[in-house]
Amino acid sequence: MKISEKTLAYLKSITAQSITQAKSGHLGASLGMSSFMLALFKNHYNFDVSDTDFLNRDRLVFSAGHACPVYYTLLNFFGFDVSLQDLKEMRVFGSKLQGHPEYKVTDGVEATTGALGQGVATAVGMAIAQEMLAERFNSVGFPIINNFTYCVVGDGCLMEGVAQEACSLAGNLNLNKLILLYDSNDVTIEGSLALANKENVSKKFKAMGWNVIKVKNGNSFSACSRAIAKAKKSTRPTIIIFKTTIGIGTAKEGTSAVHNAVLSEEELKIFNKNLGVSERFFVPNDVRDWCMATARKGKLEHEKWNQQLAIYANSNPELYRQLTVYFDRKKIDFDRLVRNSYKWENLSGRDLNKIILNEIAEKYLQIVGGTADVVSSTKTLIENGGYFSFANRRGRNIHFGVREHAMAGICNGIALYEDFIPFCSTLLAFSNYMTPAIRMSAMMKLNVLYLFTHDSVQIGQDGVTHQPIEQLAQLRSIPGLNVFRPCDANELLASYQYAITNQGPEAIILSKNQMETVDGKFKDTFMGGYILKAAKKEPKVTLIASGSEVALAVKVCQELSKKIDCAVVSMPSPTLFDKQSALYKAKVLGKGLKVAIEASNDNIWYKFVGEDGIFVGVNDYQGSGDGQQVYKAAGFDVKGIVRMITKKLGK
């Protein structure tokens, strides 16, 4: 038996063993893709297990995350920090081998996957980031950044809209170092793939500008390896269609029944016997040696790369210096900006953001990003940044097209590639197209910046489909996503500082309309909420608001003050405020009637106003019309709010 075949047999066997041990998992695809996965690891994938984070390593996104058992077994075979004991404990509470692959939890895993389709967008983002960096830092004779991005997909991933959007853009951008490894087994959970999908994937990808390679026998190690070698030479992004057999070697191979099957002890015995494997969780020395030879080669390649980098540093000292500081989160002089912020008074949130984004992007070159074809509305453009394209790999702005979901997923990939800080932008109403990808940013704690404009029903004329109502609540409900809705330049500056100095994604919510100056406080913004206008004594009423509604709250307070002592709290981030000490919160909120004002329907405000308080929000779709008129009709009106409060107080 050839060593490749023997290794493949042990790979399949141990993979099946780990699933039987865990009593759950997805056996079908795990076995089906074992040949091409082994070919990738053995002959192509460039990694160094002694330094799994080095810059020019190949990236591998395992988008078909449910098939991770084979991935985990390979990580063990090739020397990553995954032991046979770990494989025995797959899916056990606290194990480093989770039910689907998780970034930062398992050594070697480059991205969390499991929500289908997301990984494809992530891989496209990594390939974009690689091109951006390569163009900026490679020099003649020194292709120091030239890694490949591999992405493993199944039928499920490719049916997802987010994947289709991402692939369409990848074709447009000609990302030729991106290689999709498509486990094409013609079977899904509900049966034959043809029940749901009969499209010609090859023709479809060609229509999107891709190189397509077909491997009829995707169960053959050598055929798979040859195909990958070919893909690496392509001048376009490549999809390799491996025709594989789901659950190969089991009694149910080729059927949907094997998708998430678990072999019984009896079935496992027969399966192992057919493979010529008699041991459990055991890797023979020749198999181990054969794999570790590749691991050693990877280490050597990395060392060679280090040497090349040293020579590059000598011959390109300025470029090298730039490279070393490129990802530095060096201090920006926020205080200077705050001192100048008076210049930006009475602008709209999006206009303010345009200025501040550009101020910051000038210092932080790793900020790149774009919009889903609404740059004239969101105004989120790095002004001297140019547009990223096949012709201009140096561009810092990206035309994402009308592809909100992929845009967010791609930003995850960019953020995963070293220390980029990608931003993406659209109208707040359309943020719901992106929440599955935003959730991934939050899970992986990635510094993705979401810039959502047109922050309330105040946008008016475009009508219900364009009016955000539930979106703020939806975003704030995502664990790990910081959401800021600043009321002015000072709070916006603080939001940026928070995004840059903390690990994790952030959404900044910006108004379309002009915001009246209210003198928000830069430093207090980091508390999530603070007293903007104090009462004379102990306030009878505390008005709490965010964003555009802060100016409204100030006016309500002015009106109320004639009779009732009141305070105004600006709360750009109620979730952050909620994390402060009980003492601080009590001090800010006061003991009187609490009234929250925000053009959203986020119940988080009830946490602060209590049973007796008032939340002036929006809980239904509004008609289209003049923005101010719509806003007022929805209840955002000084007189109406004052009346409500005085009535409540019985005055």
Next chain:
Amino acid sequence: MKISEKTLAYLKSITAQSITQAKSGHLGASLGMSSFMLALFKNHYNFDVSDTDFLNRDRLVFSAGHACPVYYTLLNFFGFDVSLQDLKEMRVFGSKLQGHPEYKVTDGVEATTGALGQGVATAVGMAIAQEMLAERFNSVGFPIINNFTYCVVGDGCLMEGVAQEACSLAGNLNLNKLILLYDSNDVTIEGSLALANKENVSKKFKAMGWNVIKVKNGNSFSACSRAIAKAKKSTRPTIIIFKTTIGIGTAKEGTSAVHNAVLSEEELKIFNKNLGVSERFFVPNDVRDWCMATARKGKLEHEKWNQQLAIYANSNPELYRQLTVYFDRKKIDFDRLVRNSYKWENLSGRDLNKIILNEIAEKYLQIVGGTADVVSSTKTLIENGGYFSFANRRGRNIHFGVREHAMAGICNGIALYEDFIPFCSTLLAFSNYMTPAIRMSAMMKLNVLYLFTHDSVQIGQDGVTHQPIEQLAQLRSIPGLNVFRPCDANELLASYQYAITNQGPEAIILSKNQMETVDGKFKDTFMGGYILKAAKKEPKVTLIASGSEVALAVKVCQELSKKIDCAVVSMPSPTLFDKQSALYKAKVLGKGLKVAIEASNDNIWYKFVGEDGIFVGVNDYQGSGDGQQVYKAAGFDVKGIVRMITKKLGK
């Protein structure tokens, strides 16, 4: 000048006038698509303005909603209830002509659109519903249900993942009465389309099994009309690619600057002069007559169809009888089901749902639906319903494929086609792929039933990507979506009754795991929340829970009762409960400490527990592992909760 050309000139002119009058709107596409839109209305679109709801009318989904000014003008020209005065008041607050088309607001508008891509999925749903009904009721010589579904799309719609998913499925299902009218002008907001998209749309759609027709001169009325005629004869779904000129006739034609341009008075004068139009908001008699001739023809066609139906009724009495009652929401004997519900004790939510869905689907034939390739997980199958396909148009189950977003959008289309009640299903964690389409169900008040299983982190082994945390909060934040999380068969039955007897979408959240019997109350469920276990006297503690957590709350109460008098409130729908009278709410919630228990992070509970209460929820991603272990570690544990409560009470 030919009358078609004259009409086209007035169509363009009045469209531009309405935008100038409104001071906002999207002039570019409105003008660009005027030729093919006129060709559609004049020669193909089958409608009757005197009865715009008749069963066999053609359906038109205006997916590129921003271009609605030309649509509105056509509705006026062809006799719908849209006056010239209405056109003058487009986008004015309270106007019947909203910023984007709205269902039930504007006569003739078949679906609300404006969130790009949604309309394509909606149209696919309508085409599916048409085929379902045709197969069931057409008989030889009586093709009584044979309408076409037209869908107008731009470059933006087609870039959206939801549209790509829907088109892929439409090809697979061979929906040949579906015709996409693609306004291909090669320009988007950010500039040339090629900046974001260079794919070969023709080849891509062919790869998905579509018929493709190209119209080089999409500005020619006759060429457009011929193409539509051809499409109607296709044996596959058709996309007609009309090469048009954005903003045709304006100074900025063919550029992105005209996308949402508004002509100034001066520009409008020149524009009108070039078109040979001198009046404002005026339709010459010959133009009006030419259009109204078509309207009269439509009325005649409808009368002919009525006659045909009468003959059909005579020769197919049984089929006709079935047709007349097909959409009847006739009473189902829910009381009988409730009496039998003891048989279904101790099942999981999804298993319970399987039984009840089938009980109900047996009576309500208009219930059809499916899953995004997870039927073995969600168990939402109509057991004797068969699968809908090209070969079996009678099937009631649909293989949606791994296309969650399109699945929801398609259900909107099915619900819009007469009185179908479509359901769709996936794991709760993946509901966020669908929220943009769910929002559309809510806006249009459609009876779409969303069945989400695997309702909490209790699912365990599949790990973070599969664990819902924020999803309940996200769904409940959508205005107009009823969300129920039933604790047993009685509450589930009530959830179904609520869905069927109310207008609007509903999401039912179902557990993967077995739920212990708690004797939920059928009738009280309609209050959203009710006292399940009363305290002996006035309770010191009220435990409030939904779904799986109700049984946990009962156990906590049992434990607490040894020392403290407590009550348990089952609250399957906190949003519905919130709509009840203050008196009822106060009675249910009691005066003591309130503790909400739900494995979600929905802040809505703070609305009921108040500042001093406790919410036992989940606010971060959990590790993978045994379901019970994960659940317990997240805090869902009798002892832990009892300890928390006694500590709070200082006992």
